[in-house]
Amino acid sequence: MPLGTLDRSPPPFFKQGPSALSKLMFFSALSLFLMVADTRFRITQPVRAALATALYPVQWLALQPVRAVQGGGEYFTTLNQAKVASEEAGRKLALQSLRAGQVEQLSQENTRLRKLLGLREQLATPVMAAEVLYDAADPYTRKVIIDKGMAQGVDLGSPVLDESGVLGQVTRVHPLVSEVTLLIDRDLAIPVLNVRTGARSVAYGDSATSGSGLELRFMGSNSDVQQGDLLTTSGVDGVYPPGLPVAKISRIERRAESAFAKIFCTPQALVTGARHVIVVKPGTGQIPPRPEADAPEAAPKKKGASK
Template sequence: MDYSPPPLFKQGAPARVKVTVFAILSLTLLVVDAHMHVLNTVRQVAATVLYPLQMAALMPRDAVSSMGGYFSSLSSLQNEVRDLKNQQVAQAQAMQQAQLQMAENAHLRRLLEAREYLPVASIMGEILYDARDPSTRRIVLDRGTRNGVQLGLPVIDNAGVIGQVTRVFPFTSEVTLLTDKEQAIPVQVLRSGLRSIAYGRGRSGLLDLRFVAPDADIQVGDVIVTSGLDGMYPAGLAVAKVMQVEKVAAGAFGRVVCQPLGGIDRNRQLLIVMSGAARAPRPAEPPAPPVHGASRRNLPKMDPVPVPPLAAAPLPAQGLPTQPGANSPAGTGAAAPAAPAPAATVPAPAGAQHPGVRPAAAPAATPPAATGTPPAATGAAHPAAPPTTTAAPAAKTTATQPVPAPRKEGA
């Protein structure tokens, strides 16, 4: 039986001999290549032939390294994009703030220019917030009584009228806008000079000119300014622009709709016109006339009208009738004023009146008979009293005392 190893496992030359032979061969090739450079061509051919095998062997390594680079670059790109977005937001906010400041600066410049042309003093205020009541058109400013703000002062901007101060507090004030339903302002058409009153329309933000005649000289595009008749708004401030004119032939009044020119819903800084200092005082009202039926104690006293005394007319002879024209001047026959006839009877008791004649308002202490002269005539001729022939006791007769002539009704 053969126990020898198979041919595949036969060792041949010993391993030490092989190592020694190959080491000597390598050293020889190194020396020859270093001195004669005969192996460069062989090396290039071997590198060219082995390059595909080398690349195939390096592919796993390159794949692993590229995968790591991909994930690292993706993370770095994400961080960079986040930083850029934050920077963009910050720059956008800064740009918006800069634009807001530029717009505010331009608006303030316009306010200062408008302030120079105002005939009265004014102060600048900033809007803090809107009023709490949503049904009204009001705003709150950061100026109050400590800054000299009073009730009724107008509020404007560079374009026109905004409203009027309706409530004042120490540090703030409430302004009712021009478009509020309870707000009215006297205005005037700049082109034609027609005066009217503008009323607010509430949330619509428009104005109405009420009680305007249908044939009034108003056109679309006319500018409405303050008339200054109320003594609060200075005259000539721009208010609105006419948008719509409706002339109804059958109605008594027309309809005019206007658009406010001021930045009611846009601007934040406003001017409070201190018009109270420049307003002239109102003239004193004349005293009211006395009311019918009022007490006479408050009426002024009237001075008595002096009446000159008249000369006594000559008395005719007793028992002789009066001849017409006897005492007329120059014997012309003109009717002379009749003289009172002497009374031959007892004088009439107090309170006796002639029929149809009002008694004379004479004091009771001094009757006309005691003065010896007849009262002043009123210019109307009275008929002479006929002489009386009735006999009376001598003790009770007054033949020498004339009876006063009766006064005419209404004298």
């Protein structure tokens, strides 16, 4: 067969339809038409709504693993943040509680210091401010240690007061500290005066080991004493200045078989919690010395005595 007689067109099986250029022009025109129509008439809005509604379950299922991972991470992050916030809140609460306690303590201390300064102004004798360091390590006595001693001029026997009244007496002096025996110690006694009646007596520390009061001894059962009577220092001993509050009578026991009444008193001073005190110069230095007794005259010689 001659070559010129061959059919050069592709067989029907390999025919591709319209050309690529035709397809490009058609779909470009269609795209422009749809964009203009959607912009002007919003004809694709229902289609979009329908497709979004149909695809929502698929999107929801596809997002669940991602949300689970994100939720787990947020849970642990939130738990850690909550733990840190709880610890910070607890720390701040403890700090605020500590500050509140310090404010309350400082307020009470300020009130006591003001009262102490007022009491200091009332005293005509020299005084010295001191601070209680600690209780003496002796379970059978009631003593405290203050931060003033010989170097500061503390004398043995000096009365010690707090803002409410007489606290005790200096019974031992060291170079830098001093030992103060409290009123409630069983070995301490103080002359007192009943403000209501003017009767003088002596108050002794409670004889019990754990006692925290005073006792008026050797007072007759018919003595004029009443519950609530205020006892102050009488000043007759020359140690304590007169008029300082000592105690109030809290209980009276009158017994028919005894000639003396048992009278118990409550100290006015804060004997179990004093912090700041003042040390008063003892009044013994202000008392004039006892006059010396006259020397006895020489006995006359008897008559007839040998010369």
